[in-house]
Amino acid sequence: MTSRASPDPDPEPAPEPDGPEPGDGGNPEDDLEELYENTPCGQLSSVPGGRIVKVNTTLLDWLGYRREELVGRRTFSQLLSVGGRIYYETHLAPLLRMQGRVGGIALEMKAADGSRLPVLVAASVREGSGGRPALVRTSVFEARDRRAYETELLRARQEADRERERVQQLATTLQRSLLPPALPDIPGTELAAHYHTASIDEVGGDFYDLFPVSGGRWGFFLGDVSGKGAAAASVTSLVRYSLRAASASDPDPVRVLANLNTVLEHENHGDDPRFCTVIHGLLTPGEHGCELTLAGGGHPPALLMRADGTAGYLHTPGGQLVGVLPDAHFAATTVRLAPGDTLLLYTDGLTEARAVHTDGRRREREGGRYGEEALLDFAAGLAPASAADAVTAVGALLEGLGEGVDDDTAVLALGVPVSRKAPETPGTPEAPDGPEPFRSP
Amino acid sequence: MDVRRKNNVTVTGREDGPVVMLAHGFGCDQNLWRLVAPALAEEFRVVLFDHVGSGRSDPSAWNEERYSSLEGYAQDVLDICRELGLRDVTFVGHSVSAMIGVLAVLREPERFAKLVLLTPSPSYIDEGGYRGGFSRADIEELLESLESNYLGWSAVMAPVIMGNPDRPELGEELTNSFCRTDPRMARVFARTTFLSDNREDLAGVTVPTLVVECAHDTLAPREVGSFVRDEIAGSTLVTLDAHGHCPQLSSPGPTAEAIASFARAR
Numbered sequence: 001m002t003s004r005a006s007p008d009p010d011p012e013p014a015p016e017p018d019g020p021e022p023g024d025g026g027n028p029e030d031d032l033e034e035l036y037e038n039t040p041c042g043q044l045s046s047v048p049g050g051r052i053v054k055v056n057t058t059l060l061d062w063l064g065y066r067r068e069e070l071v072g073r074r075t076f077s078q079l080l081s082v083g084g085r086i087y088y089e090t091h092l093a094p095l096l097r098m099q100g101r102v103g104g105i106a107l108e109m110k111a112a113d114g115s116r117l118p119v120l121v122a123a124s125v126r127e128g129s130g131g132r133p134a135l136v137r138t139s140v141f142e143a144r145d146r147r148a149y150e151t152e153l154l155r156a157r158q159e160a161d162r163e164r165e166r167v168q169q170l171a172t173t174l175q176r177s178l179l180p181p182a183l184p185d186i187p188g189t190e191l192a193a194h195y196h197t198a199s200i201d202e203v204g205g206d207f208y209d210l211f212p213v214s215g216g217r218w219g220f221f222l223g224d225v226s227g228k229g230a231a232a233a234s235v236t237s238l239v240r241y242s243l244r245a246a247s248a249s250d251p252d253p254v255r256v257l258a259n260l261n262t263v264l265e266h267e268n269h270g271d272d273p274r275f276c277t278v279i280h281g282l283l284t285p286g287e288h289g290c291e292l293t294l295a296g297g298g299h300p301p302a303l304l305m306r307a308d309g310t311a312g313y314l315h316t317p318g319g320q321l322v323g324v325l326p327d328a329h330f331a332a333t334t335v336r337l338a339p340g341d342t343l344l345l346y347t348d349g350l351t352e353a354r355a356v357h358t359d360g361r362r363r364e365r366e367g368g369r370y371g372e373e374a375l376l377d378f379a380a381g382l383a384p385a386s387a388a389d390a391v392t393a394v395g396a397l398l399e400g401l402g403e404g405v406d407d408d409t410a411v412l413a414l415g416v417p418v419s420r421k422a423p424e425t426p427g428t429p430e431a432p433d434g435p436e437p438f439r440s441p
Numbered sequence: 442m443d444v445r446r447k448n449n450v451t452v453t454g455r456e457d458g459p460v461v462m463l464a465h466g467f468g469c470d471q472n473l474w475r476l477v478a479p480a481l482a483e484e485f486r487v488v489l490f491d492h493v494g495s496g497r498s499d500p501s502a503w504n505e506e507r508y509s510s511l512e513g514y515a516q517d518v519l520d521i522c523r524e525l526g527l528r529d530v531t532f533v534g535h536s537v538s539a540m541i542g543v544l545a546v547l548r549e550p551e552r553f554a555k556l557v558l559l560t561p562s563p564s565y566i567d568e569g570g571y572r573g574g575f576s577r578a579d580i581e582e583l584l585e586s587l588e589s590n591y592l593g594w595s596a597v598m599a600p601v602i603m604g605n606p607d608r609p610e611l612g613e614e615l616t617n618s619f620c621r622t623d624p625r626m627a628r629v630f631a632r633t634t635f636l637s638d639n640r641e642d643l644a645g646v647t648v649p650t651l652v653v654e655c656a657h658d659t660l661a662p663r664e665v666g667s668f669v670r671d672e673i674a675g676s677t678l679v680t681l682d683a684h685g686h687c688p689q690l691s692s693p694g695p696t697a698e699a700i701a702s703f704a705r706a707r
Contacts, residue, residue: 048691049657049684077659082575083582086635089659089686090468090536097690098472107586154588 042119042140048133050075059140064112076138081108081116092123096136100125106143106150118147168200175203178236179410183210186218188285190342190417192391196398196409198349204408205232205276206347207240211247216285219247219256222345222412223278223299223322235274238267243280253280253295257322257330261297264323275323279316279345289339289416295332297322300348300372305383305390307340307418311376314343340384342415346394349409351375353401370401387415444524448490448517449497452525454482459554460527461485461704464518466536467634470496473535476693481701485531490521492538494626503626511537511637515544522552529554531704536560536660536686537634540642547645556650557700560686561669562661564638571640574662580635587624587631643672650676651703653696655683 036043042059046052052070060067063079070079077088084107095102103122111117120141128134175197183191193208205225213219221243225236239260246259257280264275277299284291294302296316305311314335320328337343355370382393390413398405444450451471454461461481463474471489481487491498492514507513518541522530530553534542539561546553565573565580622630650673654666670678679699683692 050659075659081582081586082579083584083586085659086575086579086583087468087586090466093685094469094473094687094690097687098475 041142042138044076044138044140046076046136046138048136050077052076053135062111062117062140062142063109069112076136079109081110084108092121096123096125097133100127106147109140118143120146164201171201171203172197174230174233178203178207178233178240180209180211184212184218186283186285188416189283189290190387190413190415192387192413192415194391194395194398194411196349196395196405196411198405198408199228202228203230203233203236204228204349205236206349206408206410207236208345208410208412209240209244210283210412211244213247213251213282217251218283218285219244219251219281220283220412220414221278221280222347222410223276223280223297224347224349224410225276226274228408231272232274235264235267235276238263239276239278243278247280251282252332253282253293254330254332256280257295257297257319258328261322261325261328261330265326268323273323275321277348278322283414286336289337289341290414291334291336292343292414293332293334295319295330297328297330300346300351303344303346303375303379304335305342305344305379305385307338307384309380309383311379311383313372313376337414337416339416340418342383342385342387342390342413344379344390344394345410345412345414346375347408347410349405349407350394350398350411352407353398353409354404354406355401370404385415386417387413390415444517444520447493447499447502448521449499450488450490450521450525452486452488453478454485454487456486458485459704460488460530461700462488462490462518462522462527462530462532464490464532464534464538464541465492465495466534466538467630470498472496473687474689477689477697477700480693480697484701485704488521488525488527488530492541492630493517494630495622500623500626503623505625505629508626509629509633511541511544511633511639514538514541514633515548518542518545519549519552522549528552531555531557531700533557533559533700534561535689536562537637540637540639543639543642543646546648547642550647553648555704556646556648557653557703558650558669559653559696559700560655560658560661560688561652562665563640563643563669563672565635565660566638568638571668572662572664574660574665575635577636580632583635584628584631587627640668640672643669644674646673646676651699652676652678653688653699654678654680655685655688655691656680657684658686660686 037057039056039058042062043056044052044059045054051072052074053072055067055070077085080088087107092102092105101124105121107119107121109117109119120143121138123136123138125133126135126137179195183193191210195206197204205227208222210218210220223239225232225239242260242263243256246256257278268274277297279294279296279299279302281292281294294314294316296319298319298321301313301315303311304314314333316331316333318329318331320330322328351370351372353370354368355374378397382390385393391411394411398409463471463478465471465473470491474489478487478489494503494508532542532545532553539558540563542556542558546556562573564571565575566577567573567575652666652670654661654663666678666680670676681688681692681695681699685691688696
């Protein structure tokens with residue numbers, strides 16, 4: 001036991017300089033003092049200004065200080081590493097003042113020889129008259145092993161964070177490889193697309209593309225492969241190349257889909273069958289607009305927004321899911337886009353998004369989903385809209401639905417711009433303000 | 442976004458009183474003013490808020506880029522002023538918020554009547570003849586310190602603490618529940634706080650300014666207070682006989698009095 005070096009303003013039980021040895025049945029006062037001095041944690045008392053007024057033997061031994069070097073001379077925060085001191089001043093001291101106690105604070109103390117002692121600290125305030133803090137009592141627990149373990153945990157978490165970033169990077173790269181880097185320029189037609197990623201950790205199965213085929217025409221598609229992740233991505237890749245390859249030899253949408261159906265159906269022999277929904281189309285540029293032929297395979301209907309401000313779904317009746325049945329049926333429909341008309345293709349990430357009314361009620365009618373009806377209302381409110389405006393509006397809609405969008409969503413819009421020189425007047429020759437438009441074959 | 446919710450703005454005090462806006466520094470939230478605000482409320486309209494990333498601010502409003510610079514926080518101060526239609530504001534910035542106030546005043550001087558810089562430091566890092574009190578290595582050590590203390594922070598608790606502004610009791614039940622911050626946001630704020638250098642900005646301050654320092658501040662050496670006073674033309678320096686970096690907690694009476702008498706003077 002160490003004798004006390006200086007008078008003590010801390011009104012703790014008074015020490016007996018040469019008390020009896022522990023366990024010899026001495027009086028309880030002595031035992032308490034012995035306990036204070038040699039208890040297996042450091043004890044320290046300080047006045048609110050910070051000055052240390054009492055410290056126990058355990059802490060002195062840990063830090064290698066003599067009592068008289070600390071009591072009345074140093075503050076607790078001066079015994080901390082610089083980082084610890086800032087933490088103490090910005091976090092611990094305010095907390096202590098507001099709550100009266102803090103616990104489980106990790107700090108590093110500086111020993112007399114300059115070495116560091118990782119500790120866990122708990123402290124409480126003893127109030128004096130008028131509720132003002134009179135004394136701060138601090139208990140210090142040695143935490144060398146625990147800190148080493150925590151450092152390992154921290155490192156493991158940082159490693160995990162880095163891995164996750166890599167996975168996200170990989171998913172993003174893979175996703176990008178499944179979409180065209182940019183849409184081509186088709187004179188007399190305006191194109192816009194948007195891909196909404198629901199999860200940055202996983203590749204979605206949505207896809208779209210638009211590309212030239214024979215006779216000055218263009219093939220395009222938008223669809224959704226079942227499932228997510230790498231397996232779905234590999235099927236998406238297969239679907240995309242099959243559609244493009246089939247279009248190269250015969251761009252007729254029904255035959256392109258039949259071809260894809262055969263390819264997928266042949267693939268589906270394992271225990272992880274994949275299928276997809278898709279709309280495939282053929283765009284034929286004309287004098288004052290273009291003609292679109294669409295074939296659908298189990299996909300939500302395209303939305304047509306007319307120059308006159310009306311909107312409606314463009315159904316492709318009877319189109320079956322692609323890749324399930326050996327002889328699936330697909331049907332085509334043809335539509336003409338005049339200046340001011342825009343066709344919007346989308347995947348069901350949009351219509352299946354969990355949605356709430358503006359007043360906070362869930363949408364009951366569509367099973368809590370955004371739904372095709374709401375989308376039609378949205379399109380009617382939007383029409384007439386250019387392709388770019390339509391895609392921007394749908395992008396904002398998806399943003400607004402926030403976390404309700406739990407699946408990826410692809411959007412592709414094809415529109416015929418209103419001629420600037422002769423706006424909305426059917427039959428007026430189109431102003432040649434761009435490159436020579438493609439002619440209908 | 443709703444600025445009141447974003448910054449957890451609270452307004453107390455005399456409705457027709459002159460506006461005093463209290464801005465907390467790094468490490469805590471508007472709770473830091475709890476001993477000073479009631480005294481000011483008798484005379485002033487007191488506006489309190491949490492910086493985004495602190496206290497009960499809206500965590501979804503946080504983004505690393507914006508809040509990696511004090512300009513981002515200063516813009517929030519101006520947004521709050523605009524949203525609440527505040528004019529002739531006496532802005533009181535503690536610690537890093539002192540510099541946030543300086544930046545806000547530089548951008549829209551017409552909005553502010555006065556500036557109170559409470560234990561300010563335009564730069565915490567020693568450089569050449571300037572003594573900020575710390576080296577770069579010290580600050581790295583602080584960041585480690587933060588890191589080890591946030592092991593106790595769990596992602597499960599985060600929404601409980603930050604996402605239930607309407608059910609504050611959820612947060613109160615936790616130990617050390619004040620001043621809990623998402624570690625990622627705290628790290629960015631720590632870096633921004635301790636690595637920013639705003640010494641050059643001081644000279645541009647044109648509104649009447651009061652500098653309040655603590656005689657025994659453990660984070661800012663005494664010469665920093667005089668440095669700030671010398672750089673801002675016409676400013677006055679008051680030294681409180683207080684310990685630590687938070688005089689609004691260690692000496693709330695004198696701190697409130699210093700703010701009030703300066704804010705009330707014509």
